[in-house]
Amino acid sequence: MKIIRSIVKAIDAISETSAKIIIWLVMLLTVVIGYEIFSRYVLNQPTKWSFDLSYMIGGTFFLLGEAWTLKKKHHVRIDILYNRFSPKTKALVDAVLYLVFFFPLWGGLFYALLPYVAFSWEIGERSMQGYWQPIIYPFKTVMPIGVGLLVLQGFAEFLRNIVFVCNGGEIR
Amino acid sequence: LGADKFVWKMATSWPDGTILQESATSFADQVTKMSNGRLTIKTYPAGVLMGALEVTDSVRMGVIDAAHSSPSYSVGQLPAAPLFGYIPFGMEAIPYLTWLYEGEGSQLLDELYAKFDLGYVAPCGIIPSENLAWSNKPITKMEDFKGLKFRTSGYWGEILSEAGASVMMLPAGEVYEALQRKVLDAGEFSIPNIDKDLAFYEIADYLLVPGIHQTSTILDLKINKRSWNKLPEDLKEIVRVAAKATTIELLTKCIVRDVPALDFFKEKGVKIQYLDPEIQKALAVKAAALMEKKSANDPFFKKVYESQKKFRTGYDQYKALMTPSFK
Amino acid sequence: MSPEISVALMFATLFTGIFLGFPTAFVLGGVAFLFGANFMGADIYGLFIARLFGLMKNYTLLAVPLFLFMGVFMEKSGMAERLFNAMHILWGRFRGGLGISTIAISAIFAAATGVVGASEITIGLMALPVMLAKKYNKSMACGAICAGGTLGILIPPSVMIIVYGPIARISVGKLFLGCLVPGLLLTLLYMLYIGIRCYFRPQDGPPMPVEERQATVKEKILILTTSVIPPALIIFSVLGSIFFGIAAVTEAAAVGAVASMVLAASYGKLNVGVVKDACRQTLSITAMIMMIAIGATFFSTVFVALGGDEVITSMFMNLPIGKWGILFTIMLLLVFCGMFIDWMGILFIIVPLITPIAAELGFDPVWFAVLVMVNLQISFLTPPFAYSIFYLKGIAPPNVETIDIYRGVMPFVGLQVLAIILLIIFPSLITWLPSHLIY
Numbered sequence: 001m002k003i004i005r006s007i008v009k010a011i012d013a014i015s016e017t018s019a020k021i022i023i024w025l026v027m028l029l030t031v032v033i034g035y036e037i038f039s040r041y042v043l044n045q046p047t048k049w050s051f052d053l054s055y056m057i058g059g060t061f062f063l064l065g066e067a068w069t070l071k072k073k074h075h076v077r078i079d080i081l082y083n084r085f086s087p088k089t090k091a092l093v094d095a096v097l098y099l100v101f102f103f104p105l106w107g108g109l110f111y112a113l114l115p116y117v118a119f120s121w122e123i124g125e126r127s128m129q130g131y132w133q134p135i136i137y138p139f140k141t142v143m144p145i146g147v148g149l150l151v152l153q154g155f156a157e158f159l160r161n162i163v164f165v166c167n168g169g170e171i172r
Numbered sequence: 173l174g175a176d177k178f179v180w181k182m183a184t185s186w187p188d189g190t191i192l193q194e195s196a197t198s199f200a201d202q203v204t205k206m207s208n209g210r211l212t213i214k215t216y217p218a219g220v221l222m223g224a225l226e227v228t229d230s231v232r233m234g235v236i237d238a239a240h241s242s243p244s245y246s247v248g249q250l251p252a253a254p255l256f257g258y259i260p261f262g263m264e265a266i267p268y269l270t271w272l273y274e275g276e277g278s279q280l281l282d283e284l285y286a287k288f289d290l291g292y293v294a295p296c297g298i299i300p301s302e303n304l305a306w307s308n309k310p311i312t313k314m315e316d317f318k319g320l321k322f323r324t325s326g327y328w329g330e331i332l333s334e335a336g337a338s339v340m341m342l343p344a345g346e347v348y349e350a351l352q353r354k355v356l357d358a359g360e361f362s363i364p365n366i367d368k369d370l371a372f373y374e375i376a377d378y379l380l381v382p383g384i385h386q387t388s389t390i391l392d393l394k395i396n397k398r399s400w401n402k403l404p405e406d407l408k409e410i411v412r413v414a415a416k417a418t419t420i421e422l423l424t425k426c427i428v429r430d431v432p433a434l435d436f437f438k439e440k441g442v443k444i445q446y447l448d449p450e451i452q453k454a455l456a457v458k459a460a461a462l463m464e465k466k467s468a469n470d471p472f473f474k475k476v477y478e479s480q481k482k483f484r485t486g487y488d489q490y491k492a493l494m495t496p497s498f499k
Numbered sequence: 500m501s502p503e504i505s506v507a508l509m510f511a512t513l514f515t516g517i518f519l520g521f522p523t524a525f526v527l528g529g530v531a532f533l534f535g536a537n538f539m540g541a542d543i544y545g546l547f548i549a550r551l552f553g554l555m556k557n558y559t560l561l562a563v564p565l566f567l568f569m570g571v572f573m574e575k576s577g578m579a580e581r582l583f584n585a586m587h588i589l590w591g592r593f594r595g596g597l598g599i600s601t602i603a604i605s606a607i608f609a610a611a612t613g614v615v616g617a618s619e620i621t622i623g624l625m626a627l628p629v630m631l632a633k634k635y636n637k638s639m640a641c642g643a644i645c646a647g648g649t650l651g652i653l654i655p656p657s658v659m660i661i662v663y664g665p666i667a668r669i670s671v672g673k674l675f676l677g678c679l680v681p682g683l684l685l686t687l688l689y690m691l692y693i694g695i696r697c698y699f700r701p702q703d704g705p706p707m708p709v710e711e712r713q714a715t716v717k718e719k720i721l722i723l724t725t726s727v728i729p730p731a732l733i734i735f736s737v738l739g740s741i742f743f744g745i746a747a748v749t750e751a752a753a754v755g756a757v758a759s760m761v762l763a764a765s766y767g768k769l770n771v772g773v774v775k776d777a778c779r780q781t782l783s784i785t786a787m788i789m790m791i792a793i794g795a796t797f798f799s800t801v802f803v804a805l806g807g808d809e810v811i812t813s814m815f816m817n818l819p820i821g822k823w824g825i826l827f828t829i830m831l832l833l834v835f836c837g838m839f840i841d842w843m844g845i846l847f848i849i850v851p852l853i854t855p856i857a858a859e860l861g862f863d864p865v866w867f868a869v870l871v872m873v874n875l876q877i878s879f880l881t882p883p884f885a886y887s888i889f890y891l892k893g894i895a896p897p898n899v900e901t902i903d904i905y906r907g908v909m910p911f912v913g914l915q916v917l918a919i920i921l922l923i924i925f926p927s928l929i930t931w932l933p934s935h936l937i938y
């Protein structure tokens with residue numbers, strides 16, 4: 001039990017720490033787009049890079065934030081039935097549904113992403129969205145990282161529910 | 173399904189309702205009819221199963237059996253790919269197809285996609301010269317490019333930047349409004365009949381031609397290796413023939429719609445400008461320099477580019493001798 | 500499995516999962532995987548990867564975090580309180596005046612931001628305690644705040660319009676103009692409802708005592724200028740940069756974010772703590788919305804791969820009820836889905852299915868799209884899945900029960916239905932502006 005507790009807490013800490021950095025990306029995004037507009041009208045020279053950089057920042061922002069959002073329980077649910085369950089039933093239902101809905105999709109996706117991203121590194125893939133055409137494999141690598149963090153946090157939530165069902169109390 | 177019946181999923185890079193998606197569907201229909209239903213291909217327009225730029229990776233991974241796209245869309249993964257799709261000041265349809273079907277192009281196309289380990293790849297459609305630009309400003313001299321806020325992408329963006337334009341990237345869906353609100357001075361999208369559907373004539377004062385940035389564009393068919401190897405020889409031949417038939421069908425269909433589309437623009441009061449040949453020449457010099465630069469960076473790019481140059485030299489001599497001039 | 504059975508089973512599993520209380524986004528994705536894997540094995544992951552990457556590099560969707568960021572700053576700037584005080588002075592002597600003020604501020608916020616959450620929370624925090632203290636009818640006060648909040652996503656700029664345009668392939672600019680009059684119409688209907696109800700039942704919204712709204716003309720002018728001009732500038736910076744061609748829509752959202760930061764600074768409310776807090780809130784709401792977008796995209800991809808789109812289309816087209824009957828059925832379907840799935844999910848799942856049907860029936864595409872979006876307003880108010888109610892519940896004092904809120908929003912749902920009927924009878928309310936206004 002003690003080991004499970006520390007595993008859950010360690011995963012929580014990873015999600016919390018990653019979020020501390022990730023949250024600033026929206027500020028960076030605002031600055032990048034703001035600079036593009038400034039550059040276009042004041043310097044009369046649109047930037048080559050702001051388009052690609054913008055979606056890269058935006059995509060990284062939300063995907064790397066998913067694990068933390070899961071930890072904060074901010075993913076909305078319909079609670080009309082759920083609220084009538086006892087705390088134990090809630091935990092049990094959640095644990096089972098993690099096995100049915102969550103891990104098959106996100107665990108498998110993480111596994112499938114590895115060769116996909118490896119191929120991108122192997123051929124030195126570049127973005128073809130704009131005309132800056134920067135390398136895109138670092139951005140693609142955000143996918144397994146973000147999904148990996150999410151799976152990890154999902155695992156922590158799963159353990160939390162199991163421990164609660166087994167009378168181990170709440171892990172905060 | 174019987175042992176000898178196949179159902180394929182084919183995703184395309186084209187939005188539903190466009191002439192390009194029409195040609196993908198037509199290809200699929202031909203295959204179904206010719207094979208008497210033994211091979212049916214279900215087509216999915218861009219955005220339905222996946223985005224336009226995702227189809228090639230998906231056929232490589234076996235998520236779908238086939239992809240209908242353009243080699244140009246693979247430039248991020250394969251730097252030489254535009255040479256098989258379109259490059260500025262590239263070949264026109266007839267020589268391009270000759271190089272690809274009968275010249276070294278066919279071999280080189282296989283070589284291009286070697287890393288993707290595909291079962292089959294071939295041209296499956298070609299579109300003629302695009303519109304060079306929809307513009308709110310006239311362009312009659314080289315200086316007019318200076319500071320021109322222009323929406324385009326790829327090599328043409330690099331060349332126009334060289335010429336002093338402010339090249340901007342915007343998603344296709346935002347081009348119309350950006351032009352209308354003058355966020356952009358000019359932008360290019362596609363051939364006359366496609367641009368007509370997108371109603372650019374409503375908002376731009378000038379239409380600039382000819383499509384020196386995209387003289388003709390090859391679409392291609394890519395088939396996953398696992399799916400292809402399962403087919404018996406007769407069905408493979410049906411796919412090959414249907415792809416070739418689709419190539420010519422798309423070309424002629426585009427032309428028969430582009431001719432009235434240009435008239436339609438005139439009726440709507442758009443001023444159609446033929447870009448001064450001197451400007452074309454000046455831009456061609458910049459384009460050639462860019463191609464040489466790309467060649468220096470990538471041996472396969474160089475190999476293909478040299479092959480095209482050699483072919484074009486021969487073809488140009490032939491054309492000069494064999495083209496009548498009695499107008 | 501035939502496509503018909505797949506469709507039925509997919510929805511059945513979806514609703515089961517949602518009702519068991521698992522987060523909707525994960526149920527959507529999980530159902531997509533179970534049915535997709537059954538259909539095409541592990542290859543389904545490749546399809547999901549393509550979809551996920553597509554969402555990550557979607558430039559248009561950047562408007563979501565940017566509008567949220569802006570909304571959070573507007574909330575933190577204290578602008579809403581100033582506006583509310585000003586509205587007090589204007590409307591206080593009327594019966595229901597505070598309710599009408601609430602709607603008016605909601606509409607002003609709606610014209611500056613593109614989302615529902617931030618403005619509703621701000622306005623709710625400020626207006627609800629005041630209305631309760633002034634003995635307003637609890638339900639009506641809650642309903643006004645919830646309904647006012649939904650205006651945020653109809654009156655342009657709006658994230659819903661920005662996402663809708665590319666899915667239906669309609670110009671976002673046309674949709675902005677198309678939504679303007681319906682947004683104002685709803686604002687008017689809400690105000691009229693509160694005004695008329697309180698006129699006949701003053702106990703639901705008593706007028707303010709004279710001594711509480713005394714101010715000299717000079718004071719009035721000062722309050723109005725310091726409270727009305729800043730939001731007007733923000734509205735101008737966002738809508739202005741869109742319509743005068745300074746920035747594309749996504750960029751305008753960034754302009755708005757900067758403008759609201761400047762406003763917060765000028766009110767002396769900007770510091771590192773505030774910025775950090777704004778960033779945190781933006782991340783959590785963006786991640787929540789995007790996870791629903793991901794789940795819904797996976798779901799709709801599998802749905803189409805299984806032939807579900809054809810099932811739905813042929814089902815609709817074979818209904819022997821004529822084009823208006825089909826339209827009615829579509830509207831009903833949207834209301835039904837809106838009870839269980841959030842607007843983003845509906846946009847990604849339902850809109851690609853119904854847009855071709857509407858085209859086939861010969862409906863004007865802009866008109867139809869706006870009608871759908873007005874309908875989607877209802878989804879914010881209809882339980883069990885109702886964002887507006889969630890938000891208000893999160894900030895309401897404990898003596899406000901959920902049932903008060905449910906009861907309160909129902910008349911406003913009725914007004915939304917009334918608006919839809921008016922828009923069907925008078926289609927030019929939608930189409931006139933996009934077809935005539937050349938900007």
Ligand code: NA
Pocket residue numbers: 608609610611612613614650651652653654655656657
């Ligand atoms: Na709005």
Ligand code: NA
Pocket residue numbers: 837838839840877878879880881882883884885886
């Ligand atoms: Na709802």
